[in-house]
Amino acid sequence: MATIITDECINCGACEPECPNTAIYQGGVEFDALDGSKLAALSDDFFYIVPEKCTECVGFYDAEACAAVCPVDCCVPDPNLPETEEALLARAQQIHPDKAFGDDFPSRFRAGAGEGDAGSDGAAAGAPTPAAAAPVAAAGAATVVAMNPEDALLASIPVLDDWEVPLTCFRCRGQFEVPFQFVKPGTVLHCPHCGGSFVPNTTLYQSIARRVTRFYDSWASELAKIRKRREAEMDRFEGQLRAGLDDLKEDVRGLGGDDELAGAPQRDRGFFG
Ligand code: SF4
Ligand code: SF4
Missing domain, CATH: 3.30.70.20 (Alpha-Beta Plaits)
Incomplete structure (x- = not known):
């Protein structure tokens, strides 16, 4: 049609x-x-x-x-x-009588292999005319090894607007990334490979926003679970530590009454003992 x-x-x-x-x-x-x-x-x-x-x-x-x-x-x-x-x-x-289309001509009837790829589902891609914002760590790919695991987790989740959305140009199939804040309806973008322009439509924006928001929600929920687990562990640890300290005190207090302990006051037994 x-x-x-x-x-x-x-x-x-x-x-x-x-x-x-x-x-x-x-x-x-x-x-x-x-x-x-x-x-x-x-x-x-x-x-x-x-x-x-x-x-x-x-x-x-x-x-x-x-x-x-x-x-x-x-x-x-x-x-x-x-x-x-x-x-x-x-x-x-x-x-176009002079153009040879060949067997592998592009066609929307053959597209679809990239389902789930927001930039190639027909609502194509582009990079903003101004230089893209400095890249941030891709969520989910960050190294979560640090002195404070909670801080490391927080650091691995970039600010939503800065998150680099991977896109595929529908013309040249070139791949690139654009901060989420630029992938909004009405923003004129340009593919850095072929220079073609495009304006993200509502469908593309909503499709990306849905996926990204779902991803963020799931990470936030995981982080909340980790925090809760850590708090419970810390509470348990603190309780055990306090009990241990009380036991230690009792133990040490008992040592104070032990005559055999080195340093305990000795009874004077006279010259011949
Ligand atoms: S851009 Fe493609 S779909 Fe739109 S009018 Fe031209 S040929 Fe038809
Ligand atoms: S169809 Fe109308 S609103 Fe859509 S791109 Fe063309 S001129 Fe703009």
Whole structure:
């Protein structure tokens, strides 16, 4: 099915330059038909997609590029126009007669192997234009060996906003990391490998936030358990120590009355003893 733009479009224009088929046009602007003619805009109010030119990015990307950059998730499949991968590739070939697509052409129909990989699930990735914040220790990978295990645990959990989110560029498949604070809807990011731009959409953000929050919650809960265990151990230790000290005192007090103990006052037994 071709991709369509719904009336939730905020006319930000982020999608238009991303389309490999120049299938996206601004509302009210005539579009170039495949036969070279100019035709009337399909929408006067919002950006629109020309169905005859949309290949759902088959032949170019593993996911729909417009959907990947749309900050409000309004580039969606048209349920009334289902199309096969074969038909979409044929269209791509028609639009780009000089391009050889080969057997391993990118296609959303073949994507999905990276399920669970937030950066490659079609809501693609990028790095912020400014240099990324200094990397922090990746949670879960820190060495938990220190004088104070509790402090070491705390140090191994980076501040949530600083946590480096691993992302995969949907264009070049390049991998990189971006602090969580930048992976928010509306932030314009750039892939450091191919320079392509994208704006994290709500789906990508929520998907990452869900996973990261779950991870943090589980670590916080583990840490709380460890603290509780340590407190119980310390209480037990303190009780045993106090009891031991009391026993020690009793023991030592008993020694004070022992005549045989070296240093105990001796009775004077006279010159001949
Ligand atoms: S799905 Fe791909 S080909 Fe279709 S309009 Fe969006 S960017 Fe263009
Ligand atoms: S990226 Fe989304 S909101 Fe922006 S113009 Fe395209 S369809 Fe509209």
